[in-house]
Amino acid sequence: MTPPEKTSRETRLQHWVAAELQADDPAGLPLVMVSGDASFRRCFRAVQNQKTFIAVDAPPEHEDSAAFVKVCGMFRDAGVHAPEVYAVDCEQGFMLLEDLGDAMVLPEMLACQASQDINKPDRIYRIAIDTLVRIQLCGNQDLLGAYSRTELRREMDLFTEWFLLAFLELDLSAAEKDLIDQTMTVLEDAALAQPTVLVHRDYHSRNLMLLEQTPTAEGDNADVFELGVIDFQDAVHGPYSYDLVSLLRDCYIR
Template identity: 30%
Template sequence: MSQQDRGSVIDGFLDQHGWGSAGREKLVDDASARKYFRLGRGFETALLMDFPPNAVSIDPHGVSDIPERLASIAPVLQTTTLFTDLGWRVPEVLAHDVANGLALIEDFGDLTFTRALAMGSIVPASLYIRATDALITLHRGCDAMAAGAAGVNAANGANGELSQAMAGLVTYQPANLRRQLASFGRDYLPLVIADDARRGHAMQEFDDLLDHVLPQCFDAGQTIIHRDYHVDNLMLVDTDDGDADCGIIDFQDAAIGPRPYDLVSLLRDVRHDVGIDIERTMMARYLAAFPEIDETAFNRAYIATGMVRNFRILGRFGWLARESGKMRYLEFVPRCWELILRGAQQNLPELADWVENHIPASARLAPVIPNDHSQPWTGK
């Protein structure tokens, strides 16, 4: 579809729902093929999500060995209902057209936690408390859902785990996580290990490492995960009584995964240095809400899940640089490595050993990529 034809489809959708004459302001693109526009109509605003169904997006779940897939807004509709039912404050979907990849959604404004932190007038811990408490709310709801399903399924002689059939979401297993990490070897390692033989040896030992580490991600159980839970996707949203809710956006890639996954995303954020003190305080706050969880198992799963997240992010950064020319993400590479190694020697020494053996400190910097992509990439 040409850009002109796409514009006509959008105009027709907005006309149909009373926003045809609204002003439009394009918002900053994220790392996906989605585009967002803020619509203004008098004192009212809304957001238009434009996600053309012929666009290529990356499967975030590792369901298939082929990560590319056609775009769809259907997951947005599904997860909006799910998270609303579980007590999260997420934007209401005002109108949608799945076939054409368009949705009109509630506008939460611009006050992300990131911007609130940059203002300097809000105590950072207060925002992280809101975010941690939102996870506690979600996970309590999931635990209740799983307990209810267990009772029903036990009566039927079936497995009572929180399952794909219950939530309509992909349920992660070690195999999913392994497929998510394929991009690390394909799109990132060539940046820092140019020699094919050395890279092949590193990947063989990496595969052996994953055999041991990936099952440990599940040592604290599973729950519904946002999957990209960090301060850029959390917002302060006014309430009717003058307070502020923790508004949550960009949740369409939700899944059932390791319980610490979102807490790791929040507290070990590649783009924002949370600080050790806040990280420890929020982990303690979370664990106090679930006294039945074994703390040692949770900490082990937390470190293992952090490893998975950051290796996946490194692969994603490499892919974005190569396929989309988005080099700005490479500045976060050193922090990825710092987070991968934080606590690894104490909890996953084999991970620390693999990094030391194959990725020396000099190779953990932002890689240099030639402007001519026909040339081989190198970390030199």
């Protein structure tokens, strides 16, 4: 059974979307969920006159819609295909976005693994890296928070909390805890010593969308892909190697 709060928010979102699209009857714009992740944010697809939109429910007590809109504008100004924002209500936590489709890079990469195709992944990675360079060269990066030592440690501590303690159920000695602490300090120092750029923070195959596949003169298999970028609202100013490692050491691709 759907919790009442979710039902209430979904109904409010549907009415808001209908108003933004100037639809007479909200019931004529049903919302179909397309994603829900580890956050409180949920995305729905709406269709009007054969055009699709993504309606986002991002409860303001948990999600920052203003940050999404800000980073989205920075990306688009840099020539990165982030979804266009058609409408936003930060107070309610609602957004109406361009629909970038369902073609994530991840399934394509896994299919290439299964078929032992090494050429298409190479092309996708080249374009993903070109896109990343555009992200790193975005202007107005001073508008973003810094990837501080405190934030780096908070995220690295998840390794201890969820892998060592929760998953492996290890009982760490004081000496082992001290060794982990020293190791993380070394990693923090290395990260903070790097030149800083705009960091997406989640730049991997599940947040990159295949938008176009255009045959070229090189042959039918030489596709040119445009990549859409999503889930960037937590972007910060930080180490220039961070996103590249997320892409090339993708935890979803083995």
